[in-house]
Amino acid sequence: MLKNYFKIAYRSLLRHKTFSAINLVGLSIGIAACLICLLFVKNEWGYDRFHKKADRIFRVVFQGTIQGEVLKEAHVMPPVAEVLQADYPEVLAATRIRLMGSPTITVGENQFRNHQAAFVDANFFEVFTFPLLKGHPEKVLSEPNSLVISQSKAEAYFGSQDPLGKVIWTNDGKEGFTVTGVMADMPRQSHFRFDLLVSMSTFTEGGNPSFMVSEFYTYLVLPEQYDYRKLEAKMPQVTEKYIGPQLQTGMGISLEAFQAAGNRIGLYLQPLTDIHLHSDLMGELGPGGDIRYVYIFTAIALFMLLIACINFINLSTASGSRRAREVGVRKVLGAAQRQLRGQFLAESILLSGFALLLALVLVKVTLPFLNDFSADQFGFSLTHNYWLLPALLLIGLGVGVLAGAYPAFFLSSFNTVSVLKGAPTGHPGKSRLSLRSALVVFQFSISIILIMGSMVVYRQLSFIQNKDLGYEKEQVLILPDVGYLGNNAETFRQQLLQDERVTHVSTSGYLPAGPSYNNNYFVFPEDDPSLQIKTLRYEVDEEYHPTLGLELLAGRNFSEEYGSDDAAMLINEAAARALGWEKEVLDKRLFHANNEGERKVYQVIGVVKDFHFRSMHERIAPLVMTLGSGKGAVIAKIKPDRVAGLLQSIKNNWASMAVDEPFSYSFLDDRFYQTYAPERRMGKVILIFSGLTVLIACMGLFGLATFTTKQRTKEIGIRKVLGAEIGGIVLMLSGDFLKLVGIAAICAFPLSAWIMGGWLEGFAYRIAIGPWTYLGAGMIAATVAFLTTGYLALQAARTNPVANLRNE
Known part of the structure; x- marks a missing residue:
């Protein structure tokens, strides 16, 4: 019986090629899009879950509010791991990570870069599950100057030699x-x-x-099934016992007085598996994900499948009259409703199976293009993704049943006598039309939501690109590796200054876009230690401000003419506001103190206009600037249209210094552009899926319009005989569908505004979703729908009415 079902189903699909092709293509695109979304979601959810103790590992983070400024930092103080393990027995282990950067590695006569290094505690491999191919986990990092190297770097540095016992050198061979x-x-x-x-x-x-410095990433291992919030509730004790006394010694203010001024600081715990998707902290060890994107992709996966299934349902029920006599004859010959339902479900499942195979081909073809602009490399292998085969079978069967269930029940319920007499069904046509209309509205609602999403993302990114940043990012060249020139660094800098194509040259590792030095700093006014604020501190030279085009609102810049500038400080407007200095700022004094009470006194010589030195996801925070030692990247302001020749000249100068480091450079505007790479990728993905959604919806609309036009052939002929114009007939046939698109827009606008409003809340500086966005999304959907149905309507309207009436 089952074999017979599929044999008849196969023949039926071949007999009705147009509707079968529309359903096949629509289902395959929907399934392929769903699979790609599921790959993304699975990849994002999988972060850090490979560790054996993943559900028991928690990161200690620092959060608080000082003078109204919210602090959220992923790193904490050096002794936190030790004191927590000593004071709380539930802390079974604690380990730390401290960034080391990317030092130049010397092995023999060869030098290597493009790697990331970190200092870690001896028990690192007991906490985290990173397999050791050589060495014992408890011993490899127990001694000073011990090093564990990754397999790929070991092969790159030592080739086929055994790396154990080998020595690598850094810091120009000094260590x-x-x-x-x-x-x-x-x-x-x-x-x-x-x-x-x-x-x-x-x-x-x-x-x-x-406890007055940080930069140490600290992780704890807690007992199984232990509620980490119980330990987190004890963290205020750590603040009182350890931070309070050092605050008193260093700042001259008690913790009680500090808190009475409205300030709050403390340690909190963050589950390891939450870090990638849920963390919004400063100073992360790598770029994170966003749980909102996981939700969006999950919704897209479901909606793409639903839209494809809706096409199947709509086309199957709309073409019910074509199968009516078949149903009637089968019932006369003794077929039961159960058998008819099985037959129609078999057709649906068979079509779904074909669509699944085609979808797999589409995924395999499109995956490389997806990886080109994705931060991760998605794989599509059954051997490496054990969940994939069951998921594919479930999707294929589920789509077949979901798409075919209603048509199967609908077609099998036709009244035998009615259909043999010529009536298409035994049900009122109005209810069927209402269902199909509701499904079309649902399809286009999703399409409009995605279209609006694409428009909002594009407008927000355009807003960011064109917003006044407070500094000049164009024509600013960054040379990050000048420190490797050693004693020749100043000579190299002077060569740049003497080049007529260069207007300004500064040396600083603190950059407003892209990778930058990071230096947290506590300062407070001399008359009120309770007003201390935590800021970023930039170490800059005298040329930093003119090179980046920063604007001084009051006072002066650093200058070699003033011998006291080693104790001078510039602050931004946000710092002045946080300190309560609304008017008189110049010549005020700020103190910085360490935990031993040693204080450094700075005199404020100027106020810098606020500029965006962080992502626009955050508001401009307090910033102080001190005169630095000239270490870090060289920043050069270049005259327009002189870039190409200058780069070659700089490269020649670099080569003449006889340094082994390769010449590298970047431009500040490119670094700024890369800051928002995840948002751009998100915009591209939404644009692609919105296009696919519209395509699938229009395929269904095309099928419905084809069927509707054929059903109204006689009506069109009569209208033309009575003098109806072609334009009027086209509007009549398309109007019903355009009304559905209008209803879809009304349904989609509030939901889209809510979704994209939530996305925009992630930016401190953002656009408003104006009426033109709604109008534009609605017009795009209406235009596409009109072109889809209008083509068929125009063909029908131009047909000779005599031929139509003779056929009728």
Whole structure:
């Protein structure tokens, strides 16, 4: 019986090629889009879950509010791990990570870069599950100057030689590290990825007892089934016991007085598996994801499938009259409703199976293009994705049943006598029309939501690109590796200054876009320690401001003419507001103190207009600037239209310095552009899926319009005989569908505004969703729908009415 069902189903699909092709293509696109979305969602959910203790590992983070400024930092103070493990027995283990950067590695006569290194505690491999290919987890990092290297870097540095016991050098050959272990390359689905791990005992700051500095990423292992919130509730005790006394010594203010001024600081816990998708902290170890995108992609996956299934339902029920006599004859010959339902479900499942095969081909073809603009590399292998085969079978069967269930019940319920007499069904036509109309409205509602999403993302990114940043990002060249020139760095800088194509040259590692030095700083006015604020501190030279085009609102810039500028400070408007200095700012004094009470006094010599030195997801925070030592990147302001020749000249100068480091550069506007790469990728993805959604919806609309036009052939002929114009007939036939698109727009606008409003809330500086966005999305959907139905309507309207009436 089952074999017979599928044989008849196959013949039926071949007999009705047009409707079968529309359903096949629509279903395959819907399934392919669903699979791609599921790959993304699975990839995002999988971050950090490969660790054996993943559900028991928690990161300690620092949060608080100081003078109204919200602090959220992923790193904490050096002694936090030690004191938590000593004071709380529920802390079974604690380990730390401290960034080391990307030092130049020397092995023999070869030098290497393009790697990431970090200092880690000796128990790192006991907390995290990173397989060691060589070495013992408890011993590899137990001694100073020990180093664990990744497998790929070991092969790059040592080739086929055994790396254990080998020494690599950094810092121009002044510091050596012995390779004690080789680890497998860290998975992409880790919120941090390092190539080199150096024992923390090598780093002198690792033993710093100060709670006034941070930069240490600290992770705890808690007992199984333990509610981490119980430990988190005890964290205020740590603040009182350890931070309070150092605050008193360093700042001269008690914790009680500090809190009485409205300030709050403390330690909190963050589940390891929440870091990638849920973290909004500063100073993350790598770019994170966004749980909102996971929700969006999950919704898109479901909606794409639903829209494809709706096409099937609409076309099957609309063409019911074509199968009516078949149903009647089968019933006369003794077929039961159960058998008829089985037959129609078999057709649906067979079509779904074909669509699934075609969808797999589409996924395989499009996946490389998806990976081109994705931050991750998605794979589509049954051997590496054990969940994929069951998911495919479930999707194929589910789509077949979902799409075919209603048509099966609808077609099998036709009244035998009625259909044999010529009536298409035994049901009132109005109810069927209402269902099909509702389904079309649903399809176009989703389409309009995605169209609006694409428009909002584009407008927001355009707003960011064109917003006044407070600094000049165009024609600013960044040379990040000048420090490797050693004593020749100043000579190189002077060569740049003497080039007529260069207007200004500054040296600083603090950059307003892209990777930058980071330096947290506590300062407070001399007359009121309770007004202390935590800021970023930029170390800059005298040319920093003119090079970036920063505007001074009051006072002066640093200058070699003033010998006291080593103790001078510039602050931005946000810092002045946080300190309560609305009018008189110049010549005020700010103090910085360490945990031992040693204070550095600065005199404010100027106020810089606020500029965006962080992403526009955040409001401009307080910033202070001090005169630096000239370390870091060289920043050069270039005259327009002189870039190409200048770059070659700089490269020649670099080569003449006989340095082994390759010449590298970037432009500040490109670094700014890359800051919003995730949003651009999101915009592209939404645009692609909105186009696919509209395409599938229009395919269904095309099928419905084809059927409707054939049903109204006689009516069209009569109208033309009575003098109806072609334009009037086209509007009549298209008007019904355009009304549905209008209803869809009314339904979609509030939901789209809510969804995209939530996305925009992630930006401190954002656009407003104006009426033109709604109008534009509605017009796009209406235009596409009109072109889809108008083509068929025009063909029908231009047909000779005599031929139509003779056929009738």
